[in-house]
Amino acid sequence: MNERRLTLALMDPPYESANSTTALRIITAALEKGIDVNVFAYEGAVCLPLQDQAPHANPVKGTTVEEEQHPTTKAFVSSLLAMGQGKPLLTWVNCGLCVDERGAANVVAGVKRGSPADFFKMASDSTNTLVIPTR
Amino acid sequence: MTRYVFIESRDPFESRDTRFVEETAVAVKERGHHVTVFLVQNGVLAARKSTGRLRSLAEAGVTVLADDFSLRERGIKSDELAPHIRESGIDALVDAIVQKNTKALWH
Numbered sequence: 001m002n003e004r005r006l007t008l009a010l011m012d013p014p015y016e017s018a019n020s021t022t023a024l025r026i027i028t029a030a031l032e033k034g035i036d037v038n039v040f041a042y043e044g045a046v047c048l049p050l051q052d053q054a055p056h057a058n059p060v061k062g063t064t065v066e067e068e069q070h071p072t073t074k075a076f077v078s079s080l081l082a083m084g085q086g087k088p089l090l091t092w093v094n095c096g097l098c099v100d101e102r103g104a105a106n107v108v109a110g111v112k113r114g115s116p117a118d119f120f121k122m123a124s125d126s127t128n129t130l131v132i133p134t135r
Numbered sequence: 136m137t138r139y140v141f142i143e144s145r146d147p148f149e150s151r152d153t154r155f156v157e158e159t160a161v162a163v164k165e166r167g168h169h170v171t172v173f174l175v176q177n178g179v180l181a182a183r184k185s186t187g188r189l190r191s192l193a194e195a196g197v198t199v200l201a202d203d204f205s206l207r208e209r210g211i212k213s214d215e216l217a218p219h220i221r222e223s224g225i226d227a228l229v230d231a232i233v234q235k236n237t238k239a240l241w242h
Contacts, residue, residue, distance in 0.1 A: 004233050006229070006232065006233055018144070018176040018177075019144065019176070022144070022175055022176060022202075022225070025204065025225045026225060026228065026229060029224075029225045029226040029228075029229045030229045030233070032226075033226065033229060033230075033233075035229065035233055127233050127234075127235060128232050128233060128234075128237055128238075128239055129239070130142075130232060130239045130241060131241060132241050133241065135145075
């Protein structure tokens, strides 16, 4: 078992707050250091790995989808899950009730469904827990 | 001794309660704990020496770090930082909060 494990609770929906960017940077840095990471996505954050997200063109600038290279949070989450498949391990749990409220069940591979009880267990088993609340 | 890491993401000119974080960090430090304040997102706006902010943290011996990515996003150069504030990467924050007996608080 990895002796260092970090748990993060995220609440912001995608494309709303710089909190999401910072959280993804923290997860990336932790995985690069070989630290196991648990993520409990709550409220709007369950939409971060939403499979239905699609990059778009920019009609104002006249750029295509390819030229725009619009980043989606689902792609970031997928990349992080690919980094954290074993050692280190990334476990991403979406709050099931939050998912149902938002109709956000179609998520990228590797994302699990859970409840705040999972967050309690994650926090109990971690070196530390960081809660990043909405403002 | 407990380690405390306060992560300040808010603009001091928009959120008066950033002052509360500063005062809490100083109070915890005065009780003998190791305290770090990590400025991120709009929190780094307080890191500029021209603002004269966060001096009480330096006087109390609190370590103050400013996220390099957030600084670059806002066009703040290293030589604009107050002398008691050190530019840092996000990996330094990870190193700080993954220590045992450490409390990490996001604001």
